[in-house]
Amino acid sequence: MKITAVNGSPRGADSNSGEVIRLLRDALPQDVAWQEVQARGKERPTPEGLTSGILLITFPLYVDGLPSGLIRWLQEYRDLCHASPVDQKVYAVANCGFHEGEQNRSALAMVEAFAVSAGLSWCGGVGIGTGEMIRGLKSVPPEAGIRRPVITALKTLGEAMTGQTALKENLYTRHNLPWMVYKIAGEAGWRSRGRKNGVRTKDLSARPFGA
Amino acid sequence: MKTLLIYDSADPEARLARGEIKKSLNEDLVEIDTGARPLGECIGCFGCWIKTPGRCLLSGSEEYLSSFLAADRLILLTRIVFGGYSPAVKAYMDRCLPLLHPYFVKYEGEMHHRLRYRHFPALTIIGFGAGSDREEVIFQEYTQAHRDNLHDKNHRHTHILRDSPGDVASWLEGAEQ
Numbered sequence: 051m052k053i054t055a056v057n058g059s060p061r062g063a064d065s066n067s068g069e070v071i072r073l074l075r076d077a078l079p080q081d082v083a084w085q086e087v088q089a090r091g092k093e094r095p096t097p098e099g100l101t102s103g104i105l106l107i108t109f110p111l112y113v114d115g116l117p118s119g120l121i122r123w124l125q126e127y128r129d130l131c132h133a134s135p136v137d138q139k140v141y142a143v144a145n146c147g148f149h150e151g152e153q154n155r156s157a158l159a160m161v162e163a164f165a166v167s168a169g170l171s172w173c174g175g176v177g178i179g180t181g182e183m184i185r186g187l188k189s190v191p192p193e194a195g196i197r198r199p200v201i202t203a204l205k206t207l208g209e210a211m212t213g214q215t216a217l218k219e220n221l222y223t224r225h226n227l228p229w230m231v232y233k234i235a236g237e238a239g240w241r242s243r244g245r246k247n248g249v250r251t252k253d254l255s256a257r258p259f260g261a
Numbered sequence: 262m263k264t265l266l267i268y269d270s271a272d273p274e275a276r277l278a279r280g281e282i283k284k285s286l287n288e289d290l291v292e293i294d295t296g297a298r299p300l301g302e303c304i305g306c307f308g309c310w311i312k313t314p315g316r317c318l319l320s321g322s323e324e325y326l327s328s329f330l331a332a333d334r335l336i337l338l339t340r341i342v343f344g345g346y347s348p349a350v351k352a353y354m355d356r357c358l359p360l361l362h363p364y365f366v367k368y369e370g371e372m373h374h375r376l377r378y379r380h381f382p383a384l385t386i387i388g389f390g391a392g393s394d395r396e397e398v399i400f401q402e403y404t405q406a407h408r409d410n411l412h413d414k415n416h417r418h419t420h421i422l423r424d425s426p427g428d429v430a431s432w433l434e435g436a437e438q
Binding site for chain 2 (some may be wrong): 054059060061064065090091112113114115116117118121122124127148149150152153155158159160162163164167209229233236237240243244246247249253254255256257258259260
């Protein structure tokens with residue numbers, strides 16, 4: 051089995067989307083052949099991607115949808131598929147910084163629409179909330195309670211990919227912590243990152259273009 | 262009333278619809294042509310929140326962000342690509358991150374970012390060229406999510422052009438009443 055993993059994050063390999071690919075690589079059998087590609091900036095799809103039985107697309111939610119560079123990449127991949135039709139199964143993992151994994155629903159629907167328009171088989175996806183924690187928790191054991199919902203959803207996706215079957219429906223998940231705790235911890239994180247860059251807390255609210 | 266129109270002149274159908282929109286608007290109009298002035302993609306560095314709050318570290322967006330905030334209405338004219346915006350138009354939307362605040366609020370039952378500014382333009386979204394009926398449905402749902410992101414209450418202001426760009430003028434007039 052061969053998988054082309056498309057990382058749609060503008061941050062590249064060192065991103066939450068890159069970490070999702072690593073987690074799935076760990077969850078799938080060792081004999082799976084992986085080809086990883088970036089879909090950002092000036093990166094373009096190549097016909098080699100068409101030689102895999104599975105296309106896995108991972109990306110961060112940008113303004114409720116796909117990052118602009120990934121949209122362009124998918125348009126060009128669709129054109130390659132129209133020129134050389136292939137039998138390929140498409141899976142996707144979207145992650146967002148909001149608490150609710152369901153906020154990825156339109157973005158997953160867009161990947162499904164891409165698959166349909168390219169003549170590929172849509173097999174479902176996972177939408178992860180609290181996505182900024184995927185990388186932040188990578189040194190925490192996968193079986194830890196805070197990671198369990200996300201790891202379980204990715205394992206379910208990995209099993210579907212291994213069996214080359216479709217998920218019954220898209221899965222939505224997040225790390226295991228309450229809404230208010232995530233909000234408080236997240237905002238403290240922004241203040242801390244600001245201070246490290248010499249930005250005082252009150253200046254996080256600056257309005258450089260007026261009121 | 263000040264209106265900011267964002268469209269892509271590289272798309273012939275967008276050019277036609279843009280002409281109809283211009284004819285129908287009796288107001289102060291500023292245009293951004295994403296074909297003539299493509300904007301590089303947002304790289305997700307969050308510099309606009311934690312290094313230079315409110316300003317993007319990349320070049321090219323200052324005038325755009327200023328025009329965005331000065332407008333009473335933003336008209337987004339876009340080809341529907343997989344149920345979302347075209348990549349050129351989406352790049353402009355992605356680069357709006359400096360207009361949001363890193364802190365979270367609950368809006369319409371879901372987590373969103375706080376708005377950095379008190380005034381935001383009302384969002385009017387006009388799409389065309391969907392590849393299927395399903396893409397049109399996704400577009401309606403998606404534009405609603407985009408509105409929620411900007412705390413925009415104009416829930417009915419998404420329009421899909423199906424037959425002729427001429428119908429955009431009558432729809433715009435109706436939407437204003």
